[in-house]
Every structure is written in C-alpha cells, then in structure tokens.
Amino acid sequence: xxxxxxxxxxxxxxxxxxxxxxxxxxxxxxxxxxxxxxxxxxxxxxxxxxxxxxxxxxxxxxxxxxxxxxxxxxxxxxxxxxxxxxxxxxxxxxxxxxxxxxxxxxxxxxxxxxxxxxxxxxxxxxxxxxxxxxxxxxxxxxxxxxxxxxxxxxxxxxxxxxxxxxxxxxxxxxxxxxxxxxxxxxxxxxxxxxxxxxxxxxxxxxxxxxxxxxxxxxxxxxxxxxxxxxxxxxxxxxxxxxxxxxxxxxxxxxxxxxxxxxxxxxxxxxxxxxxxxxxxxxxxxxxxxxxxxxxxxxxxxxxxxxxxxxxxxxxxxxxxxxxxxxxxxxxxxxxxxxxxxxxxxxxxxxxxxxxxxxxxxxxxxxxxxxxxxxxxxxxxxxxxxxxxxxxxxxxxxxxxxxxxxxxxxxxxxxxxxxxxxxxxxxxxxxxxxxxxxxxxxxxxxxxxxxxxxxxxxxxxxxxxxxxxxxxxxxxxxxxxxxxxxxxxxxxxxxxxxxxxxxxxxxxxxxxxxxxxxxxxxxxxxxxxxxxxxxxxxxxxxxxxxxxxxxxxxxxxxxxxxxxxxxxxxxxxxxxxxxxxxxxxxxxxxxxxx
Amino acid sequence: xxxxxxxxxxxxxxxxxxxxxxxxxxxxxxxxxxxxxxxxxxxxxxxxxxxxxxxxxxxxxxxxxxxxxxxxxxxxxxxxxxxxxxxxxxxxxxxxxxxxxxxxxxxxxxxxxxxxxxxxxxxxxxxxxxxxxxxxxxxxxxxxxxxxxxxxxx
Numbered sequence: 001x002x003x004x005x006x007x008x009x010x011x012x013x014x015x016x017x018x019x020x021x022x023x024x025x026x027x028x029x030x031x032x033x034x035x036x037x038x039x040x041x042x043x044x045x046x047x048x049x050x051x052x053x054x055x056x057x058x059x060x061x062x063x064x065x066x067x068x069x070x071x072x073x074x075x076x077x078x079x080x081x082x083x084x085x086x087x088x089x090x091x092x093x094x095x096x097x098x099x100x101x102x103x104x105x106x107x108x109x110x111x112x113x114x115x116x117x118x119x120x121x122x123x124x125x126x127x128x129x130x131x132x133x134x135x136x137x138x139x140x141x142x143x144x145x146x147x148x149x150x151x152x153x154x155x156x157x158x159x160x161x162x163x164x165x166x167x168x169x170x171x172x173x174x175x176x177x178x179x180x181x182x183x184x185x186x187x188x189x190x191x192x193x194x195x196x197x198x199x200x201x202x203x204x205x206x207x208x209x210x211x212x213x214x215x216x217x218x219x220x221x222x223x224x225x226x227x228x229x230x231x232x233x234x235x236x237x238x239x240x241x242x243x244x245x246x247x248x249x250x251x252x253x254x255x256x257x258x259x260x261x262x263x264x265x266x267x268x269x270x271x272x273x274x275x276x277x278x279x280x281x282x283x284x285x286x287x288x289x290x291x292x293x294x295x296x297x298x299x300x301x302x303x304x305x306x307x308x309x310x311x312x313x314x315x316x317x318x319x320x321x322x323x324x325x326x327x328x329x330x331x332x333x334x335x336x337x338x339x340x341x342x343x344x345x346x347x348x349x350x351x352x353x354x355x356x357x358x359x360x361x362x363x364x365x366x367x368x369x370x371x372x373x374x375x376x377x378x379x380x381x382x383x384x385x386x387x388x389x390x391x392x393x394x395x396x397x398x399x400x401x402x403x404x405x406x407x408x409x410x411x412x413x414x415x416x417x418x419x420x421x422x423x424x425x426x427x428x429x430x431x432x433x434x435x436x437x438x439x440x441x442x443x444x445x446x447x448x449x450x451x452x453x454x455x456x457x458x459x460x461x462x463x464x465x466x467x468x469x470x471x472x473x474x475x476x477x478x479x480x481x482x483x484x485x486x487x488x489x490x491x492x493x494x495x496x497x498x499x500x501x502x503x504x505x506x507x508x509x510x511x512x513x514x515x516x517x518x519x520x521x522x523x524x525x526x527x528x529x530x531x532x533x534x535x536x537x538x539x540x541x542x543x544x545x546x547x548x549x550x551x552x553x554x555x556x557x558x559x560x561x562x563x564x565x566x567x568x569x570x571x572x573x574x575x576x577x578x579x580x581x582x583x584x585x586x587x588x589x590x591x592x593x
Numbered sequence: 594x595x596x597x598x599x600x601x602x603x604x605x606x607x608x609x610x611x612x613x614x615x616x617x618x619x620x621x622x623x624x625x626x627x628x629x630x631x632x633x634x635x636x637x638x639x640x641x642x643x644x645x646x647x648x649x650x651x652x653x654x655x656x657x658x659x660x661x662x663x664x665x666x667x668x669x670x671x672x673x674x675x676x677x678x679x680x681x682x683x684x685x686x687x688x689x690x691x692x693x694x695x696x697x698x699x700x701x702x703x704x705x706x707x708x709x710x711x712x713x714x715x716x717x718x719x720x721x722x723x724x725x726x727x728x729x730x731x732x733x734x735x736x737x738x739x740x741x742x743x744x745x746x747x
Binding site (some may be wrong): 121124126446447565 | 665666667668670671672675680681682683684687689690691708709710711712717727
C-alpha cells in the first residue's frame with residue numbers, strides 16, 4: 001500500500017422503506033412453523049435452513065424482485081430481517097431504527113416504527129462501521145441491541161418499548177453490534193471492542209424486565225468468568241484461573257475477547273455456544289501466553305452463565321483471528337456413528353468439527369488458503385504453527401500471512417447447513433496480508449491495535465468464493481469463485497436451493513447439490529447481510545435480503561462512498577475497481593417466483 | 594446572570610492575555626449556567642470562544658515532529674490511519690475538512706470532539722497538547738491532487 005493503514009475488524013446491519021407492490025390480500029396466513037423466521041439464524045442450532053420447498057432448481061430462474069424499501073441509512077447492512085405472524089421486522093445500522101411491515105397488505109405498508117435514542121458517540125468507538133446483526137423475536141417482543149450499549153425489548157404488536165437496559169460502556173471502548181439470543185427467559189448479549197482493549201464479557205438478562213442476571217467475562221480469573229471447578233471441564237486444559245495465568249502479568253485486563261457474532265443453543269444439553277474475538281492489542285508481544293479464552297468457543301449454561309467447556313481455536317492469536325463466527329449445531333455421521341457436533345468456520349481458515357457435549361475436537365481442515373499453520377493436531381487440539389508467520393514488533397513486517405485478518409470467512413457472514421444434503425454452505429475470502437506489528441498504548445475508549453496489515457489476493461486471484469463443504473470428510477464439494485471478497489451469509493432450503501449475495505451487489509440462487517447458479521439480480525449495493533426465506537400471508541414462499549455495502553468494507557473500499565465531500569480516498573490497491581460495480585446503499589429486497 | 598456575564602468577560606480577558614486557548618472544559622463548575630451541565634454538551638457542540646484562537650506554535654517543525662509522535666501515542670492513528678490518511682475516521686491529510694481546516698477549527702475538533710464519533714481530547718491532552726497535534730496536522734504536505742474522479746479504466 002502506498003500508505004500504511006491500521007487494520008481493524010468487527011461488526012453489523014439491517015434496514016427498510018418502500019416502493020413496489022405485490023402482496024395480494026391473501027389467504028389466511030399460515031404464519032407459524034417453517035413459514036416464519038423468528039430468530040437470526042432460523043433456529044437455535046443456527047442452521048439457516050428452511051423447510052420451505054416451493055423454490056426449486058427448476059423454478060428458481062424465475063425469481064424476481066417483488067418489493068423493495070430504502071432504510072434511509074447508509075451504514076453496512078449486515079444481519080437479516082425477521083418474519084413472524086405476517087409482519088417483517090427490520091433493524092437498521094446506527095441509529096438502529098426498527099421497522100415493522102404488514103406483509104398482508106398491498107405494498108407492505110409500515111405497521112409501526114421504533115426510533116431509539118442512540119448516542120452518536122458510539123460511532124467513533126465502533127471499529128468497523130456502525131452495523132447491527134439483527135433482532136430476536138420471542139414472547140411477543142423483539143429484542144435487539146443498540147450500538148451505544150443498550151439492549152431493548154419492543155412490543156411486537158404496538159412498537160412500544162417494554163424495557164431498555166444499559167449493558168455496555170461506550171467510554172470503555174464497548175459498542176454492541178451482535179444479535180441477541182433468547183433462551184429460557186434469558187436474553188444473551190455481548191459487546192464488541194477487540195480493537196479497544198475491552199475486558200470482554202457476555203451477559204444474561206431477564207427477558208421480562210431487562211435486569212442483568214449474570215455477567216461472565218471471557219478472560220480473567222475464574223470468579224469473573226463464572227467458572228466453577230465442579231462444572232468446568234475443558235478437554236485440553238486443566239488448572240485454575242487459566243483466563244488470567246495464560247497472559248503476561250495483568251494484560252488480560254485489557255485483553256479484548258469481544259462477543260460480536262452469533263449465539264446458538266442446544267436445548268437437550270442446555271448449553272449456549274458462542275465465539276470470542278481477538279486478544280488486544282494486535283501486537284502479540286504485549287501479551288505473552290495463550291491468552292485464554294480469546295479466539296475460542298465457550299459453552300455456558302444460559303440460566304446462570306456457568307462455563308461448562310471451552311476450546312481455543314487460535315492460542316496466542318498473532319493475526320486478529322476472531323472466533324466470533326457462527327457455531328452451527330448438527331447431527332452428523334462421524335466414523336459411521338451418529339454424532340452431535342458443532343461446526344465452525346473460523347477466520348483462521350480452518351473448519352472445525354467438535355463434540356458439542358465436551359468440546360473435544362473431531363476434525364479441523366483448511367477451507368481457505370492457510371499459511372500461518374500447517375494443520376491442527378487432533379490429540380492436543382493445538383495448531384501446528386509455521387514459525388515464519390509469527391508476528392510481533394521484533395519480527396518486523398511478516399509477509400504472506402494467509403488468510404488475512406478479514407478471515408477465511410468473516411464472522412459477519414454466517415454459514416448454513418442442510419440436513420438434506422448434509423453439506424455446509426459459506427462465503428469465503430481469498431486474501432493474504434503482510435503484518436507489521438507496532439507497540440500500542442491502552443487509553444480507555446481509544447483504539448488499542450498496533451498493526452499495519454495491507455492485503456493482497458490469495459492464489460488464483462479471485463478475492464472471494466461461495467462454497468459447499470462436507471464437514472465429515474473435511475472437503476470442499478463445490479465452489480463458485482467471486483471477483484470480490486464474499487461477505488454475505490448463506491441460506492439453504494428444502495428445495496435444495498442456496499442463496500447468497502456478493503460484494504459487487506449481485507443476489508444469487510444456486511443448486512445446493514452442484515453450485516450451478518440459477519438466478520441473479522443486481523440489488524444496487526454490495527450485499528453484506530444474510531438472506532432469509534418465509535411463507536407470506538398469501539401462501540407463497542419469498543426470499544428477503546439486505547443490500548448495503550459496509551462493515552469492514554466501509555474502511556477498505558473508501559471509494560464506494562459518496563456521502564462525505566470531506567473524505568475522498570483512492571481505491572484500495574488490492575481491490576481497485578469495486579466502486580465501478582457498487583456504491584453505498586440501504587435497501588431491503590424481497591424476491592418471489 | 595450578570596455575575597455569569599462578568600465571569601465570562603473576565604475569562605475572555607484572561608484568554609486574550611495568555612493567548613493560549615478557549616474556555617475550560619465543560620466540567621468546570623465556574624462555567625456559565627448555559628453550559629454548566631455536561632449533559633447539555635454533546636460532542637461537537639463548541640461553545641463560542643469569544644476570541645480568535647491562534648496557534649502558539651505556528652508551523653514550528655520541532656513541534657510538528659512531537660505532534661507526529663503524539664498522533665501515534667494517543668491512538669489517533671487507530672481511527673484516522675497511519676499518516677492521518679484516513680481509516681474508520683476521515684483522512685486529515687487531504688485538505689478536506691468536515692468541520693473546517695483553520696487552526697482554530699482543527700483545535701476545536703480535537704479539544705471538544707465532533708458529533709460523528711470524534712472524542713473530546715481536551716481533558717486528556719490539555720491546550721498545549723492539542724496545539725501540538727494541530728501543528729503536526731497542519732504540517733502534512735498538501736497533496737498535489739486529491740482523487741475525486743469516478744472510476745477509470747486502469
């Protein structure tokens with residue numbers, strides 16, 4: 001790069017306004033069951049699989065837009081809408097407006113709109129755009145997070161605020177972009193801030209009142225982490241206070257471990273699963289040790305927050321490899337036997353399969369081009385490192401680290417799993433980086449980073465792809481290469497059709513078995529959100545997705561901006577022509593047959 | 594009211610006399626009633642100076658060098674990028690300014706903060722520190738051209 005930039009990572013979106021028509025007055029709505037989409041990932045297992053099957057490979061080529069709405073917001077539109085009881089709910093990036101659209105009426109008119117008071121000070125404390133990853137519907141209410149560190153519950157019938165709880169401190173570098181998970185009267189929430197040296201946590205709120213019932217740190221001493229020796233049984237580690245002793249001195253106090261991705265839940269085991277982000281700062285020489293439990297998956301009891309097991313994907317992370325991507329719960333045949341597993345596509349380029357009762361590693365295979373490690377040792381659970389790719393101030397500029405810190409896949413782009421094809425579907429990035437660490441000083445509420453990391457294309461030259469992955473064999477089944485990094489979530493249906501968007505603004509459907517593209521439509525702005533599907537009140541299957549480039553791309557592709565005459569930037573040198581294909585936006589699109 | 598006004602006037606006199614900077618930060622209990630409550634001041638709501646601020650270090654290269662170190666040490670680069678070339682926060686080296694590029698305007702942006710997320714650093718850096726940063730930013734070379742054209746074939 002001509003100019004060194006400090007790279008970051010993290011964060012969100014959603015939105016809504018209106019034109020178009022359709023949506024006939026209809027038959028009584030079959031709202032309920034598989035026709036709805038009430039939580040971010042469709043189900044507790046986070047599969048993003050819908051049993052709807054009207055849209056099939058032969059019919060998908062006729063998919064066309066039936067409705068659009070402009071949210072009036074230009075931030076990155078990550079996340080996804082919800083559809084419950086014939087109403088679509090949309091959360092925008094900051095200022096986090098919540099829209100409710102009546103899908104039973106012509107033109108899908110607004111039913112209500114909720115506009116919270118969200119401090120603009122949070123904008124400067126969000127590392128990577130002002131995204132929001134969506135709401136959760138439960139018990140007649142919508143639960144979601146505001147960027148400035150509040151969780152709200154809103155009455156789904158009226159749009160009135162039921163409660164509003166402050167959960168995070170913007171002044172400490174905490175903002176909130178993740179979508180909550182609601183289980184057993186608990187609203188589970190966490191904070192972003194891996195670029196600000198936060199003391200990362202997850203909280204359980206009372207769904208009825210919003211009261212914070214428990215707070216568990218992701219790093220630090222056992223007492224802070226809600227670890228009890230009788231309940232905490234990690235497979236690969238023993239000892240007490242690992243979250244403090246695996247750090248140099250008291251560096252855990254500013255050690256990051258944010259929660260900005262997704263939470264899943266197994267009702268039988270009564271465990272929630274979530275990933276933690278990078279350790280702070282990016283310069284690893286300021287925090288010797290494994291830095292547990294950053295870049296890890298944690299399994300907790302939702303009732304009291306107690307930690308049951310944890311597994312660290314990237315010990316002593318040198319490369320900003322957050323593990324905040326989705327933890328997908330699936331039942332697979334492993335070695336001929338039925339196994340209850342958790343599958344996770346990590347930023348570090350490996351796809352992991354773990355026993356979700358114990359955290360024991362079953363397999364870890366690279367799904368992207370990986371140079372920082374050669375493999376993962378299944379007996380120890382630890383990566384086999386390439387010593388030449390370790391970073392730190394004393395190592396200068398370390399070249400050719402793959403994947404880049406954007407990840408083999410972004411945690412913002414959750415995968416999908418089909419129990420019909422037994423395959424996982426995910427966007428991927430094909431980027432490498434040079435990594436020059438620098439000493440960083442922690443000043444509360446300001447960036448705590450310490451690395452310059454310019455990117456370049458990985459092998460093949462395409463910057464992204466959408467793939468189908470067999471988690472049992474650890475192999476790619478098919479791949480659709482994309483010119484630009486792929487940043488959209490995945491959706492797969494019982495019609496054996498997968499849906500995804502691209503950074504240059506195409507929304508595509510493809511055959512789940514072969515990857516053959518069945519339809520594509522240019523939605524006006526790059527897609528960094530996650531498609532959903534639902535059965536409308538008219539009885540038909542629809543697919544909805546946001547358009548609105550942003551998230552990390554608000555930083556990395558500055559020339560797609562048009563909204564600020566005081567900030568004009570040249571194109572990113574690894575991606576010179578993205579602005580030829582897309583610009584900022586904020587639209588909801590609905591497609592039908 | 595008249596007491597507050599008298600205080601304001603005396604503050605102005607003191608400022609002029611010392612040639613250093615603006616009124617003290619809003620937490621100061623001696624501030625006039627209109628700005629006494631911090632909750633009434635959001636980032637970017639800049640109280641009137643009463644005087645034109647002048648940079649005491651006007652283009653001093655040694656101070657600019659100190660300001661460059663401070664720009665990194667205070668994590669300004671974490672948002673505005675290395676060399677102030679822009680990142681999540683805007684570029685400060687392209688000669689385009691959201692809130693004005695005069696010394697006094699850049700001073701106010703750093704001292705009081707700005708509404709789209711720029712924190713107020715006046716309390717942390719003090720008047721002298723802010724002027725040091727202003728001197729650094731104003732020392733950055735004016736680019737020969739600023740890229741403003743639409744995408745072109747390479």
